[in-house]
Amino acid sequence: MGVHDQIDQQPALGGLEDSLGFLLRICQLRVYEAFYERFGEDELRPGEFSVMWVIHLNPGIRQGVLAATLRIKAAQMTKMVRRLEEQDKISREIPDDDRRSVRLTLTAMGESFIADQQAAFFGNESYHNHPLPPAEAAELARLLRKYAGFAEAGA
Amino acid sequence: MGVHDQIDQQPALGGLEDSLGFLLRICQLRVYEAFYERFGEDELRPGEFSVMWVIHLNPGIRQGVLAATLRIKAAQMTKMVRRLEEQDKISREIPDDDRRSVRLTLTAMGESFIADQQAAFFGNESYHNHPLPPAEAAELARLLRKYAGFAEAGA
DNA sequence: TATTGTTATACTCTATAACTATA
DNA sequence: TATAGTTATAGAGTATAACAATA
Secondary structure, eight states: OOTTHHHHHSOOOTTGGGOHHHHHHHHHHHHHHHHHHHHGGGTOOTTHHHHHHHHHHSTTEEHHHHHHHTTOOHHHHHHHHHHHHHTTSEEEEOOTTOTTOOEEEEOHHHHHHHHHHHHHHSSTTOSOOOSOOHHHHHHHHHHHHHHHTOOOTTO | OOTTHHHHHSOOOTTGGGOHHHHHHHHHHHHHHHHHHHHGGGTOOTTHHHHHHHHHHSTTEEHHHHHHHTTOOHHHHHHHHHHHHHTTSEEEEOOTTOTTOOEEEEOHHHHHHHHHHHHHHSSTTOSOOOSOOHHHHHHHHHHHHHHHTOOOTTO
């Protein structure tokens, strides 16, 4: 036993446990762990479900609009879209009214994939598996939206 | 004007805006942007302040204990510690009672750095600059701690 | 044999800027 | 000239496993 016993067993954090930046990083790590545990074997990467989900809801959405909506940079979106196209989950179309742009749609396989995985992403069987009861999870979501500067519905 | 007007202006999100995984990623992006805006010129990286802060509060802390506390992997912690040592912000010591381990302490320059930047990391002049009033920020922190599985003080 | 930390490697993610084709 | 998307490149973060020193 030495002079460092207390430090080695329970280091002081001095308010770090109240820092939103620190806490958000820890929680993000937890999300990624849970995500890979559930979706890793399906070769699904974080972000890809969200991208496919928004295309599913907005067939023909412009690639740039999708990128801005999900805060994904253009260069990274290109790579993700090409990857999903190679997997035959989405299709790209160059519209005649603006041949610079790209419009995205789910393929039949993509729609099928979303239908299969939807409950695992949302819903009670969600990959999250966190200890928050529904009311607190909803309040956490509300505060995160406000933190991020998202407009509130029904405000 | 075309059939995609609605989609291009306000794509439907279909509940994605309630997903904690999605929201945590967006909020994390915001944190990093704010962090680099404030600390980027000081060559400080996310994680480095937290590491130095915990060493400041727990001088002589073992490197592995520090890594476990802050959820940083051992290999990455080695690199961060070497970098901070090169910058003369921390010092490494091999203790006689266990010569496998490494104990970390802030140098005078490290202590001075923490003293200078403390208010910019915590406090009201924090780099965060989010729109949450104090009570909601505190509630957000509480929910994030619970989400992450942190033990509550005074529970 | 197990543990602490280090090194090497590879892969992903991200940021930036130059580039193309279209407008 | 400006815009949408692509490509190329480099850097930073992360994961993994092999490794050395010590217990």
